[in-house]
Amino acid sequence: MAVFGDIPAATAEDVELAVLAARDAFARDGGRHWSRAPGAVRAKFLKAIAVKIKERKSYMALLETLDSGKPLDEAHGDMEDVAACFEYYADLAKALDGKQRSPISLPMENFESYVLKEPIGVVGLITPWNYPLLMATWKVAPALAAGCTAVLKPSELASLTCLELGGICVEIGLPSGVLNIITGLGPEAGAPLASHPHVDKIAFTGSTETGKRIMVTAAQMVKPVSLELGGKSPLIVFDDVDIDKAVEWAMFGCFANAGQVCSATSRLLLHEKIAKQFLDRLVAWAKSVKVSDPLEEGCRLGSVVSEGQYQKVMKFISTARSEGATILYGGVRPQHLKKGFFIEPTIITDVSTSMQIWREEVFGPVICVKEFRTEREAVDLANDTHYGLAGAVISNDLERCERISKVIQSGIVWINCSQPCFVQAPWGGNKRSGFGRELGEWGLDNYLSVKQVTKYSSDEPYGWYRPPSKL
Ligand SMILES: NC(=O)c1ccc[n+]([C@@H]2O[C@H](COP(=O)([O-])OP(=O)(O)OC[C@H]3O[C@@H](n4cnc5c(N)ncnc54)[C@H](O)[C@@H]3O)[C@@H](O)[C@H]2O)c1
Numbered sequence: 001m002a003v004f005g006d007i008p009a010a011t012a013e014d015v016e017l018a019v020l021a022a023r024d025a026f027a028r029d030g031g032r033h034w035s036r037a038p039g040a041v042r043a044k045f046l047k048a049i050a051v052k053i054k055e056r057k058s059y060m061a062l063l064e065t066l067d068s069g070k071p072l073d074e075a076h077g078d079m080e081d082v083a084a085c086f087e088y089y090a091d092l093a094k095a096l097d098g099k100q101r102s103p104i105s106l107p108m109e110n111f112e113s114y115v116l117k118e119p120i121g122v123v124g125l126i127t128p129w130n131y132p133l134l135m136a137t138w139k140v141a142p143a144l145a146a147g148c149t150a151v152l153k154p155s156e157l158a159s160l161t162c163l164e165l166g167g168i169c170v171e172i173g174l175p176s177g178v179l180n181i182i183t184g185l186g187p188e189a190g191a192p193l194a195s196h197p198h199v200d201k202i203a204f205t206g207s208t209e210t211g212k213r214i215m216v217t218a219a220q221m222v223k224p225v226s227l228e229l230g231g232k233s234p235l236i237v238f239d240d241v242d243i244d245k246a247v248e249w250a251m252f253g254c255f256a257n258a259g260q261v262c263s264a265t266s267r268l269l270l271h272e273k274i275a276k277q278f279l280d281r282l283v284a285w286a287k288s289v290k291v292s293d294p295l296e297e298g299c300r301l302g303s304v305v306s307e308g309q310y311q312k313v314m315k316f317i318s319t320a321r322s323e324g325a326t327i328l329y330g331g332v333r334p335q336h337l338k339k340g341f342f343i344e345p346t347i348i349t350d351v352s353t354s355m356q357i358w359r360e361e362v363f364g365p366v367i368c369v370k371e372f373r374t375e376r377e378a379v380d381l382a383n384d385t386h387y388g389l390a391g392a393v394i395s396n397d398l399e400r401c402e403r404i405s406k407v408i409q410s411g412i413v414w415i416n417c418s419q420p421c422f423v424q425a426p427w428g429g430n431k432r433s434g435f436g437r438e439l440g441e442w443g444l445d446n447y448l449s450v451k452q453v454t455k456y457s458s459d460e461p462y463g464w465y466r467p468p469s470k471l
Pocket residue numbers: 126127128129130131135153154155156184185186187189190191192194205206207208209210211213214227228229230231261262263361363389428429433
């Protein structure tokens with residue numbers, strides 16, 4: 001670990017200032033310049049942010065890698081996704097103007113009704129460290145597109161690219177107070193934001209434990225929340241597949257970003273007929289992964305984010321061993337990397353459904369494996385979790401895949417792949433993985449409130465009461 005910068009540790013007083021600034025920006029000039037401005041006005045700012053991100057892609061990616069340990073190639077991909085997300089919501093901001101006053105068909109001709117979509121107000125955005133700028137962007141872009149003003153609190157473990165975003169917003173002339181960024185610890189900076197009475201909504205991405213706390217706090221004010229939480233997602237592989245193709249998806253599903261992915265398919269379910277051959281190939285592929293300094297060309301597995309995360313992942317592995325599982329491959333620091341928080345890609349077999357490694361989110365490059373005989377058994381194992389973020393199935397029988405996609409209890413199902421993520425498609429979980437959807441049009445709806453306006457349009461009196469007799 002090396003210190004290459006420091007960030008402010010905000011407290012409740014800073015949160016107060018940030019919320020005040022956001023409230024002021026929301027209401028300034030009756031909202032004419034932001035919250036009630038045409039979506040096309042806000043779209044220009046979002047497009048301008050996207051342009052700057054693209055211009056600075058290499059620098060921003062480097063910063064993300066230095067801060068989080070993810071391979072530079074992955075950080076480049078993240079920055080492309082960040083720019084695409086701002087562009088996408090710029091288009092939706094523009095389209096919002098045309099969706100206002102959409103009429104509702106009513107069963108009584110004396111009434112006319114239409115719907116206004118209005119920004120919720122000041123929103124608090126609290127985000128994690130695994131995709132620091134991307135996870136923040138999934139909230140900032142739609143919130144701003146909707147006309148909200150925001151206070152963003154990124155993770156204390158990786159805040160730098162979010163601070164850069166703040167600099168970009170100043171450069172492009174985003175009206176002051178529209179986006180406010182505070183850095184600092186969860187209890188000191190995140191909690192006062194979540195409990196602030198003048199914050200109208202909290203959008204949170206992070207662990208299920210913190211999500212629960214945020215929900216309890218928000219409940220005191222009946223404040224809406226959307227929660228994107230953890231996962232323990234399954235990948236089911238049937239016996240009719242091209243083994244190497246399926247192995248590559250299994251690897252990408254659990255070793256990309258060193259497995260620090262909410263939707264990581266970290267429970268691998270293999271049809272018993274191919275299990276041995278599949279595991280032999282999986283080990284061979286895992287051996288060939290380039291684990292290195294994330295800045296090195298071709299790196300495919302960098303370090304985990306922090307010493308704390310390293311210790312946590314190692315503890316999961318040792319508990320799995322002590323509970324009787326087999327560490328088929330990995331489970332240790334790579335021999336050639338004496339410093340840093342590196343962990344070999346790890347494959348764990350002989351797993352039972354009561355083991356911690358089967359039940360809890362590791363958030364590291366660790367996959368656990370079970371075999372199944374029948375489709376029914378595969379689905380039961382896939383759904384044997386409190387989480388419900390994602391699931392994946394690989395088979396050449398597409399009817400089977402579609403059948404399974406209907407019964408997997410999760411917000412996302414991948415067929416013949418794992419992890420691809422598109423800004424146009426909804427993202428979010430069921431069960432203890434949270435609720436609400438980000439991305440796509442659903443992501444914009446997160447920051448809009450729906451107002452019904454109904455007009456009595458007849459010249460006749462309503463006629464429910466008899467008029468009093470005239471004297
Ligand atoms: N569902 C998704 O889309 C998604 C995406 C990315 C990450 N995640 C989840 O995020 C988790 C990893 O992220 P993490 O370790 O940063 O999570 P975390 O819950 O520890 O922290 C997330 C954020 O909450 C803040 N926080 C902590 N305590 C708080 C409190 N009491 N009040 C308010 N804010 C508080 C943190 O400072 C950070 O900014 C994993 O569980 C992962 O699955 C989910």
